[in-house]
Amino acid sequence: MSSLLVDNIGELVTNVPAAGGEGPLGLRRGVALLVEAGRVVWIGPARYAPAADRRIDAEGGAVLPGFVDSHAHLVFAGDRAAEFAARMAGEPYTGGGIRTTVGSTRAASDDDLRDTVGRLREEAMRQGTTTMEIKSGYGLTVADEARSLRIAAEVTAETTFLGAHVVPAEYAGRPDDYVGLVCGPMLTAAAPYARWVDVFCERGAFDADHARAILTVGQAAGLGLRLHANQLGPGPGVRLGVELGAASVDHCTHLSDADVDALAGAADADDPTVATLLPGAEFSTRSPYPDARRLLDAGVTVALATDCNPGSSYTSSMPFCVALAVREMRMTPAEAVWAATAGGARALRRADVGLLRPGVRADLMILDAPSHLHLAYRPGVPLVRQVLHNGVPQCR
Ligand code: NIG
Numbered sequence: 001m002s003s004l005l006v007d008n009i010g011e012l013v014t015n016v017p018a019a020g021g022e023g024p025l026g027l028r029r030g031v032a033l034l035v036e037a038g039r040v041v042w043i044g045p046a047r048y049a050p051a052a053d054r055r056i057d058a059e060g061g062a063v064l065p066g067f068v069d070s071h072a073h074l075v076f077a078g079d080r081a082a083e084f085a086a087r088m089a090g091e092p093y094t095g096g097g098i099r100t101t102v103g104s105t106r107a108a109s110d111d112d113l114r115d116t117v118g119r120l121r122e123e124a125m126r127q128g129t130t131t132m133e134i135k136s137g138y139g140l141t142v143a144d145e146a147r148s149l150r151i152a153a154e155v156t157a158e159t160t161f162l163g164a165h166v167v168p169a170e171y172a173g174r175p176d177d178y179v180g181l182v183c184g185p186m187l188t189a190a191a192p193y194a195r196w197v198d199v200f201c202e203r204g205a206f207d208a209d210h211a212r213a214i215l216t217v218g219q220a221a222g223l224g225l226r227l228h229a230n231q232l233g234p235g236p237g238v239r240l241g242v243e244l245g246a247a248s249v250d251h252c253t254h255l256s257d258a259d260v261d262a263l264a265g266a267a268d269a270d271d272p273t274v275a276t277l278l279p280g281a282e283f284s285t286r287s288p289y290p291d292a293r294r295l296l297d298a299g300v301t302v303a304l305a306t307d308c309n310p311g312s313s314y315t316s317s318m319p320f321c322v323a324l325a326v327r328e329m330r331m332t333p334a335e336a337v338w339a340a341t342a343g344g345a346r347a348l349r350r351a352d353v354g355l356l357r358p359g360v361r362a363d364l365m366i367l368d369a370p371s372h373l374h375l376a377y378r379p380g381v382p383l384v385r386q387v388l389h390n391g392v393p394q395c396r
């Protein structure tokens with residue numbers, strides 16, 4: 001069995017403080033890390049490093065768990081750059097452009113969609129993302145939702161059925177009929193390719209009754225629950241997600257005290273509902289950022305993700321989201337790095353990624369910088385020098 005040693009590490013972020021690491025990131029120095037069969041098998045003082053078949057010299061760079069991007073919409077065609085330009089000139093974001101992307105996605109071939117998904121997945125990988133959730137939601141017919149998820153499943157195990165993204169134009173004025181389709185034939189066609197079900201619970205999209213109905217039948221079909229909640233205004237989504245035991249409620253931009261209390265009240269559960277913040281969306285819609293400090297201070301588990309999509313957040317870059325979280329949301333660099341790695345893993349209920357200790361998947365990145373601080377300190381700079389995914393160095 002071939003082994004790979006990563007040594008000359010400047011700083012190792014383990015996210016395992018209990019194993020003797022420093023601070024919440026479990027920082028360790030002077031250590032090396034051994035990989036075998038796609039897993040981390042040993043971490044210890046570099047001077048005791050076992051012999052290995054191959055070696056990667058980290059050249060004093062920081063080594064971190066790969067980013068876990070728990071929220072992305074990669075299955076689409078076309079772009080909406082003109083909508084972005086209009087927003088930067090003062091137009092608000094309403095989500096109305098989703099139907100534009102639905103039109104181009106339905107018209108695209110499988111290979112076009114596959115190319116886009118592959119290109120964005122590789123783009124994210126080059127920036128350190130080793131686990132990526134991918135949603136459907138731009139098909140909105142039985143066949144187009146099923147093919148979106150089939151294509152997503154070719155590149156990730158973390159696939160999410162988002163048939164309830166908006167009510168498509170052909171069902172305008174008949175939301176109950178569309179929800180019936182989502183809960184019936186669409187779910188049946190999508191479920192074999194999906195791990196999760198998601199609903200855009202927002203004024204103008206789906207109300208709490210519709211969201212509850214869709215999540216309940218999705219759960220009965222074996223899918224885990226997640227929700228787009230409280231993005232564009234206050235609403236019932238966050239509390240509904242906590243009540244139903246969703247793995248994550250995402251966006252959390254407009255929260256009441258009751259929303260924060262609900263999240264904090266569930267924080268001690270074995271699998272608490274994570275608040276996933278998506279600062280790329282606030283950046284790209286010129287909206288106020290979510291109040292991360294209020295959530296963190298209340299003891300809520302916070303994740304960071306890109307929301308990569310052609311409308312509200314066309315970035316695949318987790319380092320960019322970390323920098324935004326630190327600069328604009330007053331998260332400490334350590335909190336932001338944790339949220340982008342271990343936090344994302346919690347939001348996907350994964351114990352095998354988002355941390356580095358013997359037994360977990362060898363998903364990690366090596367930075368061209370001595371410490372995790374540089375991810376926010378040097379925004380916009382391509383600091384990720386090498387990525388290991390399942391122990392395999394990725395080509396650059
Ligand atoms: O998470 N809010 C709903 N869905 C996406 C935006 C989709 C779009 O504008 O195309 C989001 O921001």
Ligand code: FE
Nearest residue numbers: 071073228307
């Ligand atoms: Fe989203």
